[in-house]
Amino acid sequence: MSSIDEKLPESIDLTHHLSAFAKARPLSPLKGLQKYWGKPGIISLAGGLPSPDVFPFSSVGADILLPNAFPSQTEPSKAPLSWLWNLFSSGKPKTVPIEIPRHASTPGQLDLATVLQYSMASGQPKLLDFARELTGKVFRPGYSDWTVLAHVGNTDGWMKAVLTLCNPGEGVLTSTWTYPSALACMLPYNIKAVPVDMDGQGMRADALREVLANWDAEARGMPRRVVLGQNPTGATMALGRKKEIYDVCVEFDVIIVEDDPYYFLQEGPYHPPSHxxxxxxxxxxxxxxxxxxxxxxxxxxxxxxxxIRLDTFSKTIAPGCRMGWFTCNPKFGERLERQAETSTQAPCGFSQALIISLVEQWGFEGFLRWTQGLQTQYTVRRDFIIDCLADEFDLRVGVVANSGVDCFTGCDVYTAYPKVKSTRIFEEKKLFNDQELLSFVPPTSGMFVWLKLNLEQHPQYGSKSAKELEWDLWVELAEAGVLFGPGQMFAATATVEDEEPAGHFRVSFSNAEFNTMKKAISIFARVIVKFFRA
Amino acid sequence: MSSIDEKLPESIDLTHHLSAFAKARPLSPLKGLQKYWGKPGIISLAGGLPSPDVFPFSSVGADILLPNAFPSQTEPSKAPLSWLWNLFSSGKPKTVPIEIPRHASTPGQLDLATVLQYSMASGQPKLLDFARELTGKVFRPGYSDWTVLAHVGNTDGWMKAVLTLCNPGEGVLTSTWTYPSALACMLPYNIKAVPVDMDGQGMRADALREVLANWDAEARGMPRRVVLGQNPTGATMALGRKKEIYDVCVEFDVIIVEDDPYYFLQEGPYHPPSHxxxxxxxxxxxxxxxxxxxxxxxxxxxxxxxxIRLDTFSKTIAPGCRMGWFTCNPKFGERLERQAETSTQAPCGFSQALIISLVEQWGFEGFLRWTQGLQTQYTVRRDFIIDCLADEFDLRVGVVANSGVDCFTGCDVYTAYPKVKSTRIFEEKKLFNDQELLSFVPPTSGMFVWLKLNLEQHPQYGSKSAKELEWDLWVELAEAGVLFGPGQMFAATATVEDEEPAGHFRVSFSNAEFNTMKKAISIFARVIVKFFRA
Incomplete structure (x- = not known):
């Protein structure tokens, strides 16, 4: 896996992929001035910079947790409810202070006079140093002249990438189920999702090849990109599949935008408590x-x-940072930077300052130790919600609920039947014991369980579509006090939504308290059993 | 001026102004879910929210200046160099601490668990409360159902407004000289500036009427907007002129986007030191x-x-806040909010938290006391740079350098001649004493002096255009160690730039130290005198 490092090529010229929007974007207005900009000793009265002496903030600081605040591995001896909140229940967690002064007292020190001033849209040098180190050491791009620049979160990064690569009327290849905001941002520009079938690893390379080989250029314009958000199904795509997809993209000259906010939340395989x-x-x-x-x-x-890879601090630090970075070839990078200059400009200076100070305090290794701790937290939560499902349903592993290739193919599928121990169900056991209610694959990354609702087995199926039944169940569940994400929100197109014989719910295990999750799954079990009897 | 308050009308329906982009933007994906969202007691496992317990920030705080840190009026007895930095030279300035904890300890208290989480793109309720109070009490809109929502700075706000109001191929009415980034953001969408002549107050209402009456709809599409950035010339537009322009906009059904970052930096008229x-x-x-x-x-x-008014904290607090707000009718507001949801999302949580805490600490009156102090600071700086020009040039007031109506018409124009006291000039006095070098109107708001260079008087004028000569002078000045903003950067169109017989420089007085400003103006005087002798 490392031989690639020895003969790192330069990136090839992909400027023909730039959209009309990106091409029409003017060069930086500073272009002709750059020779003099920042020259030592030069006096600039050119910019509209407020005096940093009238910033009302004399210093900004924070108390931050240590990188090892959370255990790097799950601790089997402790029940989630007891060990997880250990840190907080035992009084104040251990923190260290960070502080950013108005003016640096040592050369190179970060200060508010700099970070709260207008600055390069690409981000503070120290932020880019961190992004470069992480990208170089963790993602290790297969060519040498890649560049990094800041964006204000992956939603913003995705929109900027779309407007850099796509012309109105063109299509974007996405997996059948994808992130709704990614679709919503393209619609005003008449850029539409073209769904590609999935299996248990996400988008299928053979399905991608088929769509591209049969591409109707007149109807869809040139395809320019593949979207790879694995968001709703929680699957992890292995290197082999990525290589296959990459090869198809080389063959058909397609750009990949990797929107991967959950990279550091790879929980790995689920094992039942007895395993x-x-x-x-x-x-x-x-x-x-x-x-x-x-x-x-x-x-x-x-x-x-x-x-074009999109990274974000939303899942590793906090969504409110509104900050992340692109990694891409320098040609695309230059266009993305010009776009930022005329829209968002640089990410918020407070955010840049606090994140830079945090990673300086932690060090690069500390940051990765922190993400290990996070991964453990989310693994415990993932395990907990699956355990709750096992408590409420009769789960049978390996039984595929639906035939055909779908987003569970190749995985151990858990199919849920009504639990025999339930009195009510027990009484009517004959009727319901073999009722397949839903199926799922325990997620190996991210924050969600993707439930497939076996609506073909519902008495009203046929007179009502799966989409209608999904919504009916969603409303019944909401009326009972629990909100899941309705699957139809994540359909790449209306066709996906309409043709799908199953319904889906996306269930988050990232945030609710453990008792609350338990209660929610219990309510859900009661509601869905009742729903299938209707 | 206040009778309007007694019969506040509702805004009229202006939805026909929405661009194709804005119309195609989908409704919020949460629309169908809103009935249940945030309902008391409901358990939500729908969103992808990280647990706030794994945010590494346990608390964020700052030391802030007091609202009265700077005097509310200039102090005549003190020279700028002595009194201005008083605050900082006399040891540490007085500050008060603000702090935002991870979890609120009292109901309604701001906490990091909320502000660093995903949140409404329109901004935190407390931020909107402040924006609403300021807008209601200071700007006092002429109708009752106006709305406010956050953006991430006026550059972002302007781009969102453009994409909400303009279709590709349409024209935007701007003053002849305007802000380059505003133009750059429209270009990719083939939305072009249509310049409207100015006088000493900015855009002229009669010129606007003329452009609109002779509008070539086929060539320019429907006009949808007027831009009113007063940025480069530093003029203040009085209420009467605004009314005239507003009436023209009503007559021709045009929307006004008021991009007014310098609102609180109204320095008022300049008076010489002896006045x-x-x-x-x-x-x-x-x-x-x-x-x-x-x-x-x-x-x-x-x-x-x-x-649609754009306000920002960039000039009143610091540019690094990347935060401001729209004030507009609710129909436009809803479209702007959808746009934010699929691009920037909410402004940075750190910024929202720190600004909210700051204005809570200061109080609304404190905030306005702070802006008074700022206004004083910039007034002293404005006075200082004009005084420097008076030291270096022979200034004669009221002599208009160029005939015809231009951006100085109606103002006391200062025309600059070589200073007789200069030895070199003195020797060649006959040649240069009556040489009009440049003219300007002391700005009454903002951060810049807009210099008109009298290039028609240059020996090479004719063989070189004003634009070329402006650039030559800019380079000579840069080579001598001083950067001003080249005027051509601020031309609304290439035609404005090419047809203009004068050159321009935009000179900032906002940021440089006083001694540095003095030195820069002295270098400039030497360079321009030499330049006119060439």
Whole structure:
């Protein structure tokens, strides 16, 4: 896997992929002035910069957790409810202070006079240093002249990428189920999703090839991109599949935008509480072992500069940072920077300052130790919600609920039947014991369980569509006090939504308290059993 | 001026102004779910919200200056160099701490669990409360159902407004000289500036009427908007002119986007050091007197909901906040909010939290006391740079350098001649004493002096265009170690730039140290005199 490093190529020229929007975007107005800009000793009265002496903030600071605040591995001996909140229940968690002064007192020190001033839209140099180090060491792009620049979160990054690569009327290849906001941002520009079938790893390379080979250029314009948000199904795509998809993209000259906010939340396979792996005490991983165990990014195999990767601090630090970065070839990078200059400008200075100070305090290794702790937290939560489902339903593993290739193919599928122990169900056991209610694959990354609702088995199926029944169930569940994400929100197109014989719910395990999750799954079990009897 | 309050109308329906982009933007994906969203007691596992317990920030805080850190009026007895930095030279300035905890300890308290989480794109309720109070009390819109929502700075706000109001191929009415980034953001969408002539107050209402009456709809599409950035010339537009322009907009059904970042930096008229007004000791203004002395916003006369106003914290707090707000009719507001949801989302949580805490600490009156202090700071700086010009040039007031109506018409114009006291000039006095070098009107708001270079008087004028000569002078000045903003950057169109017989420089007085400003103007005087001798 490392031989690629020895003969790193430069990225090839992909400027023909730039959209009309990107091409019409003017060069930086500073272009002719750059020779003099920032020249030592030069006096600039050119910019409209307020005096930093009238910024009302004399210093900004924070108390931050230590990188090892959370255990790097799950601790089998402790029940989630007891050990997880350990940190907080035992009084104040250990923190260290960080502080950013108005003016630096040592050379190179970050200060408010700089970060709260107008600055390069690409981001503060120290932020880019961090992004470069992380990208270089963790994602290890397959070519040498890649560049990084800031954006204000992946939603913004995605929109900027769309407007850099797509002309109105063109199509974007997405997996059948994808992130709704990604679709919503393209619609005003008449750029539409073209769904590609999935299996248990996400988008299928053979399905992608088929769509591209049969592309109706007149109807859809030139395809310019593949979207790879794995958001709703929680699947992890292995390196082999990514290589296959990348090869198809090379063959058909397609750009990949890798929207991968959950990269550091790779929980790995789920094991039931009784499974030995669940109770194994794992040792601390060293840094390289931790990096190697993460499924590689598309950047790793990108020898042509064909990938725009979007990273964000939303899942590793907090969504309110509104900050992340692009990694891409320099041609695309220059266009993305010009776009930022005339819209968002640089990310918020407070955010840049606090994140830079945080990673300086933690160090690069500390940051990765922090993400290990996060991964453990979300693994415990993932395990907990699946355990709750096992408590409420009769789960049978390996039984595929639907025939045909779908987003569960190739995985251990858990099919849920009414629990026999339930009195009510028990009484009517004959009727319901074999009723397949839903199926799911325990997610290996991200924050969600993607439930497939077996609506073909519903008494009203036929007179009502799966989409209608899904909504009926959603409303009944909401009336009972629980909100899941309705699956139809994540359909790439109306056709996907209409033709789908099953319904879906996306269930988040990221945020609710453990007792609340337990209660929600219990209410859901009651509601869905009742629903299937209707 | 206040009778309008007694019969506040609702805004009229202006939805026909929405661009194709804005119309095609989907409704919020949460629309169908809103009935249940945030319902008390409901359990939501729908969103992808990280747990706030894994945010590494346990608390965020700052030390902030007091609202009265700077004097509310200039102090004639003190020279700028001595009194201005008083605050900082006399040890540490007085500050108060603000702090935002992870979890609120009292109901309604701001906390990081909320502000660093995903949140409404329109902004935190407390931020909107402040924006609403300021807009209601200071700008006092002429209709009742106006709305406010956050954006991430006026550059972003302007781009969102353009994409909400303009179709590709349409024209936007701007003053002849305007802000380059505003033009750059429209170009990719083939939306072009249509220049309208200015006088000493900015855009002229009669010129606007003429352009609209002779509008070539086929060539330019429907006009949809007027831009009113007063940026480069530093003029203040009085209420009367705004009313005239507003009436023309009503007549021709045009929307006004008021991009007014310098609202609170209204320095008022310049007086030479010897003028009695300069040495008058002024009393503290009460709040209402201060508000009343500020030139009103277009919102004040907007009885139809025809104005989208952009406000920003960039000039009142710091540019790094990347935060401001729209004030507009609710129909436009809803479209702008959808656009934010699929691009920037909410402004940065750190910024929202720190600004909210700051204005809570200061109070609304404190915020306006702070802006008074700022206004004073910039007034001292404005006075200082004009004084420097008076030191370096022989200034004659009231002599108009060029004939015809231009951006100085109606103002006291200062024309600059070589200073006789200069030895070199003195020797060649006959040749240069009557050489008009440049002219300017001391700005009454903002951060810039707009210099008109009298290039028709240059020996090479004719063989070289004003644009070429402007650039030559710019380079000579840069080579001598001083950067001004080249005027051609601010031309609304290439035609404005090419047809203009004069050159221009935009000179900022906002940021450089006083000694540095003095040095820069001295270098400039030497360079321009030499340049006119060439």
């Amino acid at each position: 030995p792996a669940r109770n194994e005490r794992k040792g601390e991983l060293d840094l390289q072992a931790y990096i190697d165990h993460l499924a590689p990014s598309y950047l790793r195999i990108d020898y042509e500069g064909r990938v | 009695p007004a300069r040495n008058e000791r002024k009393g503290e203004l009460d709040l209402q007197a201060y508000i009343d002395h500020l030139a009103p916003s277009y919102l004040r006369i907007d009885y139809e909901g025809r104005v």
